[in-house]
Amino acid sequence: MDAFGMGLVAAMGALATISGASEDIDSDIGSQSNPNSQVQLAAQVGNPHRIYNKAIAGEPPSNALWCTCAAIVAYMLIEAYHMPALFAIAAGAAFAALVDGVMSTSAYFGRNASQARFNQWIYLDIVRYTTTSIMAHVWITAFCITTIAYIQIYVLTPHHPFPLPVIALIWGLTVGAIGSSVGDIHYGGEREFQWRLFGQGLNTMLSGQIVRKAEAGLRNSIDNAWFCAKFGGPCTGLGFGLTVFLDNWRTTVFDPVTQASAAIAMGIFFVLVMNVYNFYCELSARRKYGPYPGYKGDIAA
């Protein structure tokens, strides 16, 4: 273990936290992932809306694409043109943001045009100012993840044997999976249905009845980003940050050659702690919200 390696792992954890948060907010602004089923449904059940709609790919594959695009451009600039790493990664992330902009715009037009029969309009003002917000967040995600991959390959010892684009692809897939599993719940379960009864799951009867009015005026996707940046985004960031930090911390503190068993045992310890923490969360949620008041079965709570 050396102080420089620990500093690098800490920096990777911080970058991962930022990229996780920006990934989730990007998917919330674009309404990309699972909760978009409700946005799609809303117009069909008579609730046309002004929410952006770019769900033409799941979060993990799309983020893997963007991060790989950034990493390929950065890799080429570093290896073939000997550019400074920071410039190369920034240029790669800019390319990834452009790819995302093309995909988002075509997705918005395609999705909403197909719902014209349900009186769903295409709002050009939404396209103008929401697409750039999405691209900005994708830039942050791609930049942070390519930097993590760069640190793993060129700086942190032992150097990772995979090339830059492969590591960016894997971390992109992982951050998408975490954003899709964590941040989506805050957007779908909380923000889209703010007037449902608190303390229980969402009744299927409410499907498509999303909130369409904002704190002032009609709700758009920037309002959703404002809300989800308070809890869903940071939680996603923590999830991805924990993954990157804990996984690399154990192989930095313990030498993988001579102390492999200690590195593995430390990983198992982290897993056990997280299992116990989830048990505590379940216990506190059951105590706080209690059984459903209208329950008529004969099983004691």
Add this chain to the structure above:
Amino acid sequence: MNFDINTIVYMLEIIVGGLLVGIGVHFVPVGGAPAAMAQATGIGTGTVQLAAGSGLTGLLSAGLMMSVTHNLWPILATGAVGAMIMMDATMLTGTWIYAYAVGAPFASAKVTYDPVTGWSQPPYVAPGTVGQGIPTVCFVSGTIGAAMGGLGGAMIYYPLVLINHNPAQSAIFAIGIFMVDAVLASWNIQGTIEGFHDPKFKKWPGAFKACLISTVILAVVAVLITPITGGA
């Protein structure tokens, strides 16, 4: 390369790895899009996406370990641990949102009592939902599934590196085999499952057979592809 006893061992390792991935997916508690709205128990995303996210994190750890040692056991163990860390971090942060933002008590609609904690489930299931959140049994099941996925990914990667001595090519091929088996298992459970306590879990032999056939074909391709692509 010569076709000898080592080649058969490599193929067997790839096949066992593929089967571990296929069965491991059955343990991962995914509720699909409804779970993201607290309408179903489990993690609110797709099966393949989550299994791939965790298994490939394990593959990264295994790749790092294999760059410093060729001892099989630390490589497999570190792959499994890396995948478990990713899955548990995901489920834990998701739990915070279910418990403190959406505000829903965790409940499974598939069992009357949680097999791990023994807590009753039906009184906590809101009408119009099939459970919500990630109860302890789902968390434990997800951890087991991630371990199997990470183990499987590492077990596919290990022989591939020994065959072609090219980590990048091996990683991409391992990702491909991983995806094939995860998708087959996902079809078998029709996209959603709560874990090993779910009645759908009993369908695992179907995925076992499908993954066996597909992975045998992929294993043959894996050992033949080296001369074609000119691996070292």
